[in-house]
Amino acid sequence: MRPYSAYDSDTCSIARTLALIGDRWTLLVLRDVANGVRRFDELASHLGIARNVLSSRLARLAQAGLVERTAYREPGERERHEYRLSGPGRELIPILLAFMDWGDRNLAGPEGPPAVIRHAGCGARIRVALTCEEGHELGERPRLRMEPGPGSKVRSSGLPNGR
């Protein structure tokens, strides 16, 4: 069986996702949009991001289909635009919550976490968990095994340095 490093690093869902949203600002933009910050200026002001950068991030997210840019008009007002998560965009929420969970546990001060996520229906806290499709409980230190999938790609090691 091949070692992990025999497989191409870029042909990996983590690497691919990172290439799309793995820069300094994108995840924070998505966090804000997920929390109902919908207008350009409000995003810019809350995040403290440069306007051109925000513009380019929103454009990329819209093109990738993670965010929808829609026009609307409140009575008496002129037309405005707003940004919302699309379907695939909402599927990113576990990523945001996984970051939040880790930060809460490892980087929060003694006061406690800066924010709490609750189930809107019952008010209980939401957590990110790993589940086994057989239904087994996975404790704190689950034993995982990674194996190549159908889309795996072995590294073409023709070049001198194996790249």
Add this chain to the structure above:
Amino acid sequence: MRPYSAYDSDTCSIARTLALIGDRWTLLVLRDVANGVRRFDELASHLGIARNVLSSRLARLAQAGLVERTAYREPGERERHEYRLSGPGRELIPILLAFMDWGDRNLAGPEGPPAVIRHAGCGARIRVALTCEEGHELGERPRLRMEPGPGSKVRSSGLPNGR
């Protein structure tokens, strides 16, 4: 009730975590280390990362306590070093799996996912899921509510632009 944008953007577990591991390479380094790639040269070669950058990332991760750098010596060999995830580092695994899950669903080609994670015990696939502490099932589009926690911080809007 204050809108989300009234709270400081940096005082957020997502922002804090991102400040630590949210650059172009760190998560990939962690992915490799989590998969048993333990030696410097193997990491450098597999990732295609510049050696100085790898060096600085590993140093930061070691200092933050996410990765442990240990010396060891195989019989007859000279001393070597290896990198492994520490306890807090292993807690990052849900983040990695959340990225992987999203990429599998949204960025994989028709062949299927490049890799599969299984429960070492039973061989069933592992998924990332959101759970409610009351035990409610959370479907595809769970209704979540974010509320300020004890460590929340309202934006100090003394400056002209509200920063």
Add this chain to the structure above:
DNA sequence: CAGTATCCCAAGCGATACTG
């Protein structure tokens, strides 16, 4: 093999000015 140090470049970012 396992790094560290140096050099240089380019992407990414911030500030600002401008347009609908």
Add this chain to the structure above:
DNA sequence: CAGTATCGCTTGGGATACTG
């Protein structure tokens, strides 16, 4: 208000050379 365009800088990163 909601962006786009331009400019200049800073920093992250790549290549390479060097040391234990």
